Amino acid sequence: MPVVTESLVQLIAKQVDEKGLVVWYDPEQAYGEAATELTLPKTTVARYDSSFIKLRHEIDHLLNDGVVLNIAPLHELVPSWKEAKKYWTELIAGKHEWSSIGKQLRQKGLVK
Numbered sequence: 044m045p046v047v048t049e050s051l052v053q054l055i056a057k058q059v060d061e062k063g064l065v066v067w068y069d070p071e072q073a074y075g076e077a078a079t080e081l082t083l084p085k086t087t088v089a090r091y092d093s094s095f096i097k098l099r100h101e102i103d104h105l106l107n108d109g110v111v112l113n114i115a116p117l118h119e120l121v122p123s124w125k126e127a128k129k130y131w132t133e134l135i136a137g138k139h140e141w142s143s144i145g146k147q148l149r150q151k152g153l154v155k
């Protein structure tokens with residue numbers, strides 16, 4: 044792998060780790076080959092292929108944690124919903140690390 048490509052992949056990996064999501068805009072496709080070869084552990088790499096609607100559909104599940112994970116931090120407001128408390132306990136224990144709420148809790152140091 045060329046040095047520039049390797050540096051680019053390292054930068055993207057760092058941004059994915061820190062932010063959870065990276066949008067790479069390369070209209071000239073100068074790094075098209077690097078994008079094709081890009082693989083990162085525990086990371087979904089979705090590529091634009093002529094349709095933003097198709098791309099959004101492909102990544103929608105990554106942007107939406109689902110109702111129960113979204114409500115989990117508010118479990119005290121819905122005490123009758125036992126699943127919310129259960130998932131909150133799991134989130135702060137480090138489960139569901141793939142979820143955006145799990146990543147936010149980890150960044151804030153709330154994961155035990």
